[in-house]
Amino acid sequence: MVHPHTFLRFPGGLEKAVSFTFDDGTVEDRRVADRMGELGLRGTFNINSGWFGRKTFNPRLTAEETVEALDRDFVEIACHGAFHVDPTRVDASTFIWDVMRDRDALEKLFRRPITGFAYPQSAFTKDAMELLERLGFEYARAGGGSEFRLPKNCYELRTTCHLLSGGFDEYAEKFLPFRCSDDLWWDSADAQFFNIFCHSYEISGKGGRWETAFRHMEAVAGHSDIWYATNIEVIRYIRAYRALVFSLERGSVYNPSCRTVWFRHDGGIGSVGPGETAAF
Numbered sequence: 001m002v003h004p005h006t007f008l009r010f011p012g013g014l015e016k017a018v019s020f021t022f023d024d025g026t027v028e029d030r031r032v033a034d035r036m037g038e039l040g041l042r043g044t045f046n047i048n049s050g051w052f053g054r055k056t057f058n059p060r061l062t063a064e065e066t067v068e069a070l071d072r073d074f075v076e077i078a079c080h081g082a083f084h085v086d087p088t089r090v091d092a093s094t095f096i097w098d099v100m101r102d103r104d105a106l107e108k109l110f111r112r113p114i115t116g117f118a119y120p121q122s123a124f125t126k127d128a129m130e131l132l133e134r135l136g137f138e139y140a141r142a143g144g145g146s147e148f149r150l151p152k153n154c155y156e157l158r159t160t161c162h163l164l165s166g167g168f169d170e171y172a173e174k175f176l177p178f179r180c181s182d183d184l185w186w187d188s189a190d191a192q193f194f195n196i197f198c199h200s201y202e203i204s205g206k207g208g209r210w211e212t213a214f215r216h217m218e219a220v221a222g223h224s225d226i227w228y229a230t231n232i233e234v235i236r237y238i239r240a241y242r243a244l245v246f247s248l249e250r251g252s253v254y255n256p257s258c259r260t261v262w263f264r265h266d267g268g269i270g271s272v273g274p275g276e277t278a279a280f
């Protein structure tokens, strides 16, 4: 054996994943989702169900319009607080009320468990992270990141870059040719995740920037070495990887999850099927 370190690879042994995430459920989400589908991209839309149909200040889709626009197989619907409550500005009971009211409304509307969350204003505390885990959420996302690293804590998932950022091309130029390092001691030995964030109302505001938004989406679309996934698909995959049970010398591994998991180990790429044990 070369070394016991093991590194995550995405499905098929891929080294990179791309996801999009849009907040607030504004009317422009429909056009974004349409283009996302055409390009074979996947993404997460974080909805404030308390503001369905609101006409003022960044108009929102109604409940029916949200289903019509976003009930697609390439979309994850996630919570964003019924009324966008910032957990750093209220007590725990108000935060819980806002989060669970949103989850309940979205679950009834979409008839599935809704267990992703985006922090309103990207504001969070240790208490909020722990609460969301205890409330049954699988992950929680904030903005403010600038890296391609996988999250260490699923309740502190970060975005990499804003879709309309002037620096977007630079991120894409760095990410698209990226190959994982063979150096076991570098973070870049692990697979990388490009999580692109936006509010769709920002695209139509200030003179309209649809061309820029779509050009950036097209730049990362259609690459055979990229896994396209929603935020929760990435998180579920990372959790499945982290749940792998390796033998001491890492000559064998058990996969307790319900999906095939890929990894780099001992200089090669391996995989283990759901519920299976593999030796290498």
Ligand SMILES: [Zn+2]
Pocket: 023, 024, 080, 084, 120, 121
């Ligand atoms: Zn928001």
